Amino acid sequence: MPDQTLRPLGNFKPSLWGDRFCSFTLDNQLFEKYSKEVEVLKEEVNDMLVVNDAGGYKSAPEKMVLIDALERLGVSYLFEKEIEENLEDMFKNFEDYSHVFHDDLFMVSLHFRVFRQRGYNLSSSVFKKFTNDNGEFKVTISNDVRGMLSLYEATYLRIHGEDILEEAFRFTKAGLESLKPYLSPDLGEHVAHALYQPLHRDVQRIQARYYISFYENDPSRNEKVLRLAKIDFNRLQMLHNEELCHLFRWRKELNIMPHIPYARNRAVECYCFGLACFFEPKYSLARLIHAMSNIVISALDDTYDSYGTYEELKLFTNALMRWDDTDVMDAVDQLPEYMKGFYTGLRKYFDDSREMMSKRGQKSYGVRYLEAAVCLFLFETRNYIVFSNLDTEWHHSGRHSSVQHGMDGDIATPEAFQWLQSNPRMLSAYSIMARISNDIMTSEAERNKGYTMATGVECYMKQHGVSESEAIAELYKKVENTWKDMNEEIIRPTVVSRDLLLRILNLSRQQDVMYKIGDGYNNPELFKDFVLALFVDPIPI
Known part of the structure; x- marks a missing residue:
């Protein structure tokens, strides 16, 4: 029987790439020639x-x-x-x-x-x-x-x-x-x-x-x-295509898409975030885990924002927050069927990541970059769980969220980020910049969905009594301040590894590129030329 539940469907555009990257085979002879x-x-x-x-x-x-x-x-x-x-x-x-x-x-x-x-x-x-x-x-x-x-x-x-x-x-x-x-x-x-x-x-x-x-x-x-530069670009393009192929196969084995057909199919774009963070060949595993985490985060976002009902999301959040409890399956049993399949996929993601992490001692590159990718994922996941749950509460209670509350950046727990020393300025700046950029570029789409909760831009307008254009201008000033924060944080001596700080800076760069062209994530056509340049078209030698 068809689902008659009224849901805030996102009606997302399909992927432009289908299974194009699933069949890639590395030309070892050409790769060796380039490498030499x-x-x-x-x-x-x-x-x-x-x-x-x-x-x-x-x-x-x-x-x-x-x-x-x-x-x-x-x-x-x-x-x-x-x-x-x-x-x-x-x-x-x-x-x-x-x-x-x-x-x-x-x-x-x-x-x-x-x-x-x-x-x-x-x-x-x-x-x-x-x-x-x-x-x-x-x-x-x-x-x-x-x-x-x-x-x-x-x-x-x-x-x-x-x-x-x-x-x-x-x-x-x-x-x-x-x-x-x-x-x-x-x-x-x-x-x-x-x-x-x-x-x-x-x-x-x-x-x-x-x-x-x-x-x-x-x-x-x-x-x-x-x-x-030309030869190395083509050489890395081949490696990145091979990783994309692995990512597509992993997503198929994860088997969450049949349970969440409402979610955006953006595996290529998710990989681009990992590629932006660390493109060098020796960070292949870190790239893959980061891309995997982005796929999961995107699915979480769509579940909270564009499909789940208020009651379903309360149950799902409860199950996620009881992740390590011995009686967690009692919470899972209360979920609707589609959420059970999604939850199983989430656990498989962590199992796969743990297995990949366990092999890191056999790798030749620095483990710190892999750990950075996983910790960034944990930070963003908790953001989505908490923010999205609050958003749902506000939506059903008729309240409006506060832009400043959404930008405080106090979600990360000390346990998750002991080595980052409790939500450092660099990570907070990235979070603020990413949230504002997303709010500005997606506010019109949110209104078109019929979702009654105020967007970040609308919240600022109400709080400060300004027009939409004035609100956007002021929010962009906040973005500029976060860039200054990040610029200060990368000046030597740094409080933590400068390499880690640069990875967060790289994620900020990806956000800037993705949302400068519009909402490049929701509208893959806007990001098409970048994908073609990075993965499809080699440079003529």
């Missing part, structure tokens, strides 16, 4: 980076340009030790050698950005020489497109209280917008890309794919570096 050439080119490029200035890159400024190219092209992970040695030495001696480019806006901005990206706290006072007595940037630099673009990108590393970078952002953004129509096609497109998606907030693999195309047309390009 990568090793040869890696040695040749490495000679350009040695601290004793061998290989033709004799000056620190030239090395900084090379390091920046390697990072943008997505191959800096091959030279981590060499890059660190160079930057440590260059930062220590910056005052001694920076006089050679003291009035070069491009070079000063490049050093500032790369140092800050790597956690070296170069003072923003280095830009004072480009301002007048009133603290305004000199008009004479406005036609220096290369310098203006470099300064613009540097402003995204600003932290709280850096007024000079706030002014630099306004000045360069307006200046580049006005210059854009008069630039050559290649440079104009490059400026437009930066204005839309600044480097510091871009997903590394997406940035690499874009920048390889741009760098190929750069007259100053290094051919060996370019070839290394």
